[in-house]
Amino acid sequence: MITLNKKAKGKRQKGDEERQRCAARCLPVFAFCLLPFACLFAPSACAVDALQDPTRPPADLSQGNAGALVPSGPQLQSVRISARQRSAIISGQRVKVGDKLGDARVVMITENEVVLKGGSGLQTLKLFPDVGKRIILRSQHPEY
Incomplete structure (x- = not known):
């Protein structure tokens, strides 16, 4: 079994600590970059669904509500x-x-x-x- 000397252990621990700090800094940035794709996985949570097409007819016409006045003729x-x-x-x-x-x-x-x-x-x-x-x-x- 090969044992590492104290100097090599110190470098290894330093490298591990640096990777952990980098991961702690990069993880929020990575999550922020994925934010635009959230609609693909949870479409009901997207604010884009709240936007409506201005050329679309009103919901009253498309759903045919019984209580709404429908023009005859x-x-x-x-x-x-x-x-x-x-x-x-x-x-x-x-x-x-x-x-x-x-x-x-x-x-x-x-x-x-x-x-x-x-x-x-x-x-x-x-x-x-x-x-x-x-x-x-x-x-x-x-x-x-």
């Missing part, structure tokens, strides 16, 4: 106006002026609404039905 979803033509998406179907939508015909498309003419008369579909425009006179608001 056609619903205007989008309007597209270009130099050549005007079109709209109504209940998932793309229409242009003159096209038929069920029993009605598309009469007019503006930036905020579509007018349909059917057997029951004219029907106006608004892009933002809860928003109304008002004209405010300067005399009512002098700060403008």
